Amino acid sequence: xxxxxxxxxxxxxxxxxxxxGAGAALAFMLSVLVLIPLALGPDQNLLRRLAPGIMWLALxxxxxxxxxxxxxxxxxxxxxxxxxxxxLPLELVTLAKALAxxxxxxxxxxxxxPLLGILINIDTTALPILMLSMxxxxxxxSLLASIGGAITAGLRRGGLLVALLILPLYVPVLVFxxxxxxxxxxxxxxxxxxxxxxxxxxxxxxxxxWASAAALRAYFR
Amino acid sequence: xxIFANPNRFFQIADRAMPVLWVATLVAFxxxxxxxxxxxxxxxxxxxxxxxxxxxxxxxxxxxxxxxLMAVASAMALIFRHPLADAAAKAAAPLGAAFCFLALxxxxxxxxxxxxxxxxxxxxxxxxxxxxxxxxxxxxxxxAFDDPHRAASLARIVALVGVINIPIxxxxxxxxNTLHQPASIVRAGGPAIDKSILWPLGMMFMAFTLLFxxxxxxxxxxxxxxxxxxxxxxxxxxxx
Numbered sequence: 192x193x194x195x196x197x198x199x200x201x202x203x204x205x206x207x208x209x210x211x212g213a214g215a216a217l218a219f220m221l222s223v224l225v226l227i228p229l230a231l232g233p234d235q236n237l238l239r240r241l242a243p244g245i246m247w248l249a250l251x252x253x254x255x256x257x258x259x260x261x262x263x264x265x266x267x268x269x270x271x272x273x274x275x276x277x278x279l280p281l282e283l284v285t286l287a288k289a290l291a292x293x294x295x296x297x298x299x300x301x302x303x304x305p306l307l308g309i310l311i312n313i314d315t316t317a318l319p320i321l322m323l324s325m326x327x328x329x330x331x332x333s334l335l336a337s338i339g340g341a342i343t344a345g346l347r348r349g350g351l352l353v354a355l356l357i358l359p360l361y362v363p364v365l366v367f368x369x370x371x372x373x374x375x376x377x378x379x380x381x382x383x384x385x386x387x388x389x390x391x392x393x394x395x396x397x398x399x400x401w402a403s404a405a406a407l408r409a410y411f412r
Numbered sequence: 413x414x415i416f417a418n419p420n421r422f423f424q425i426a427d428r429a430m431p432v433l434w435v436a437t438l439v440a441f442x443x444x445x446x447x448x449x450x451x452x453x454x455x456x457x458x459x460x461x462x463x464x465x466x467x468x469x470x471x472x473x474x475x476x477x478x479x480x481l482m483a484v485a486s487a488m489a490l491i492f493r494h495p496l497a498d499a500a501a502k503a504a505a506p507l508g509a510a511f512c513f514l515a516l517x518x519x520x521x522x523x524x525x526x527x528x529x530x531x532x533x534x535x536x537x538x539x540x541x542x543x544x545x546x547x548x549x550x551x552x553x554x555x556a557f558d559d560p561h562r563a564a565s566l567a568r569i570v571a572l573v574g575v576i577n578i579p580i581x582x583x584x585x586x587x588x589n590t591l592h593q594p595a596s597i598v599r600a601g602g603p604a605i606d607k608s609i610l611w612p613l614g615m616m617f618m619a620f621t622l623l624f625x626x627x628x629x630x631x632x633x634x635x636x637x638x639x640x641x642x643x644x645x646x647x648x649x650x651x652x
Binding site for chain 2: 338342343345346349352355356358359360362363394398402405406408409410412
């Protein structure tokens with residue numbers, strides 16, 4: 192347990208202080224938000240309708256872009272070699288690192304993103320639901336990103352491969368995340384979408400440690 | 413399955429089975445295509461476009477079946493260290509991707525006159541598209557690594573994680589009641605298709621499955637040979 196929290200703490204600190212971590216992800220999100228109204232035109236009604244989906248896409252891409260960092264740097268400087276040898280099972284090591292990624296990148300973005308949505312005229316009554324579904328969804332996004340990060344840990348240019356491997360798995364998260372906030376479904380519809388999101392998060396919580404650890408073991412044989 | 417663990421034994425059996433399989437595939441296709449094109453009625457609503465289904469349905473279900481086979485082979489490689497399982501999964505992937513592509517394209521061609529659009533983001537179409545991406549991702553992992561052993565162990569994980577999508581594709585038409593029609597062959601209360609169309613469809617199923625088995629065996633043989641060549645090269649490099 193001590194080892195688990197130590198890894199968690201170390202990765203959160205690294206994620207917050209190192210360049211290209213949470214701060215860069217937030218700046219990336221902002222720049223996506225600037226580009227969207229320029230690409231779609233400044234029509235306020237159109238933007239209001241699309242706002243939840245746009246915020247979800249921005250969150251998803253920001254998490255995806257930081258997914259390489261979960262394991263690659265540690266693989267290159269040899270930290271992972273040390274982590275494979277400790278008494279904590281490798282499964283839990285990967286879980287700690289995925290959770291740290293969520294706490295350092297996914298969670299802050301999920302909390303800030305709905306507020307940034309004001310820039311694209313988001314419906315403010317939907318904000319609490321959007322925030323809730325994004326907090327839930329970002330956890331599964333981070334867990335799934337860790338699988339992709341582990342598979343490509345040893346690849347120098349694994350960015351495109353991570354996207355190809357992980358985006359298919361992001362589809363359900365995105366679909367139910369957006370449907371929780373879309374106006375057509377109403378309050379009951381958004382509740383059932385949130386329940387499905389909980390289910391997706393649970394499943395990824397079970398699959399992630401096994402898959403990430405198995406992928407890392409392929410590098411240390 | 414353990415009989416095939418020895419590659420030489422596998423080659424013996426495969427070489428004997430190959431000619432029979434090819435002849436069976438050819439005969440099945442000739443018969444099935446005859447029935448599909450000339451000896452089955454046009455649908456009273458869809459007209460002649462119903463014949464697209466004879467290609468669409470078998471290739472769609474094979475796309476699913478091949479992925480399951482790939483995942484099972486990956487699991488066998490992981491659990492039993494079966495020497496041919498990784499090769500079988502690797503050889504199956506491009507074939508599955510081809511069937512998936514065929515299903516998507518024929519569906520589009522049918523969708524244009526029937527639904528009035530080439531593509532809709534309906535649950536079945538979307539999940540089938542995701543299946544295509546999973547196939548591409550799996551093949552990309554095999555290509556991304558120089559070391560085949562490392563590629564094999566990482567590709568297994570990709571195949572096994574992606575299998576989550578299979579029940580979603582299968583049941584998407586029942587869970588979300590969107591544009592694509594629900595299952596009409598295997599369902600409670602028997603098939604909803606008339607016998608005059610069901611029989612040619614069954615024959616096409618047979619023909620497509622035989623085609624997959626034959627091409628998969630060829631690809632598997634090539635994969636084993638490629639490994640042998642690699643091993644020989646490494647050996648001769650070690651000697652010199």
